[in-house]
Amino acid sequence: MEIIIVGGGKIVYFLAKNFLAKGYQVSVINKDQDYCINLAKKLNAVIIHGDGSKLNYLEQARASRADAILALTDNDPDNLYICQLAQREFEIPKTFSVINNPDNEEIFKNLGVDTIFNTTKLISLLIEQRVETTDVNNLLSIEEGRLNLSQVILKEGSPVLGKKLKELNLPDEIVFGCVIRGEEVVIPKGSTKLLENDKVLIITLPQRQAEAFDVLTGEE
Amino acid sequence: MYILIIGCGRTGSYLANLLSKEEENVVVIDKDATSFEELSAEFTGFTVEGDATEIEVLKDAKLAKADSVVVTTDDDNVNAMIAQIASELYQVPKVLVRVLDSQKEVIYKELDVITMTPTSLLVDKFKDEIVRSV
Incomplete structure (x- = not known):
């Protein structure tokens, strides 16, 4: 090369x-x-x-x-x-x-x-992510925003805690990338159980993203 | 006709003055406001102070509505960028660029842009005069 x-x-x-x-x-x-x-x-x-x-x-x-x-x-x-x-x-x-x-x-x-x-955009995005206090972060938008990679932190009260992935009622256009649990990275399977403070990385179409956040955080 | 001139140096200001006298609609952009002092008292067009490599400045100067854009800043790479924005992205019907370093002309090969290289023009003319007089 x-x-x-x-x-x-x-x-x-x-x-x-x-x-x-x-x-x-x-x-x-x-x-x-x-x-x-x-x-x-x-x-x-x-x-x-x-x-x-x-x-x-x-x-x-x-x-x-x-x-x-x-x-x-x-x-x-x-x-x-x-x-x-x-x-x-x-x-x-x-x-x-x-x-x-x-x-x-x-x-x-x-x-x-x-x-x-x-x-400039990258740095300002990174800063926003660090300063952001919400449990939901957009990490990356791919192909001029046609696809989003986001992170959701599962807090107490989330309706998905203790549930297996296959039990979740998620729209089809959402892919679970991985679950970060403390220092460990878990590649999710249908049988993976979600726990409090898990960081869940999801890949979604922008139009279904809000729906995915609602399911994971329990907020409407 | 609406003519946008970018770079108000000797060339840009001279052209702006001439076109304004012919009652064309002229807007001149330069990043240094003092360069507008070169414009004559009879100049009836508008001036925009700003860096024309910032798309906002070009939008403010109504690039999309221009019939002709003349790019005459003293930086060939800046000129190349602005000329391509005007010609390729905004489909301005006529884009003219001054090219200072003739080897920088290659970038315009496939483009619908009129280039002028003062040194080449001058040298050609001088050569013709010399060869003819011998």
Whole structure:
């Protein structure tokens, strides 16, 4: 596997290190000379000092052989350009980009970037999950919200406590992913009994999610 | 005609002044409000202060209603992003972009965008003049 990373900071260093440890070939492109010199001392990777949104630097990084490119700069237009150039001129099969402005997710997607890391959105979601006091949390929405992964903590008074999964009256469009009981992860079967303080991960269609929460928490 | 000009530098402001004189409906966006000082006293259009890579700014400037969009900021990657938003995502009928570094032109190959590279235009012209005079 050959990966090109454009960007800087600790994140690029650790990512590159991680990929190298897995045996991947890594090239890093960065505009800052000192950063490149420093990185070259620490990593057994191809380090290129230059502008990753330019053809010649991508060529130096052997872009036509690369399997993936990661655009991780703090400038969204640069990241978009890097991914598009990689795709159109070098036919790199997989493009990954960080976006800084969360509104750009839709734009990047429509303009052909394969995988987008919406860091602002991710961080704010994580914070909301930690700060959230309710027993019900949306963990992840998949495929632009067509599928949701959520967590429900079973508190005292929940009507499902002590019941087996097969006894629950759940809509068909709900899948039990797993039950987290203390430190233990239980892969649920029909015979699994639900206990107080279990964290239940469910996969649902958004339109049936509320129904699932009602069944599990007993609230209407 | 409703014309949206992004980047109010020498090129953007000059064009805005000319089009406004021709009584076209012009809106200019620039992230630096002092750049609007380049607009002439007769300029009758509107100005929007903001970063045009933020979709909200483009929406405020009524991108969806534009007949033409001219992108002339001094950053080629910014220009590429805005031009594609206008042309690909908002189907603006005519999108024109100034490209500073001619190697950045490759991104527009498959797109319905008119590109202008000042250096190439200048060099072609100079070369023609020199070769003709010899």
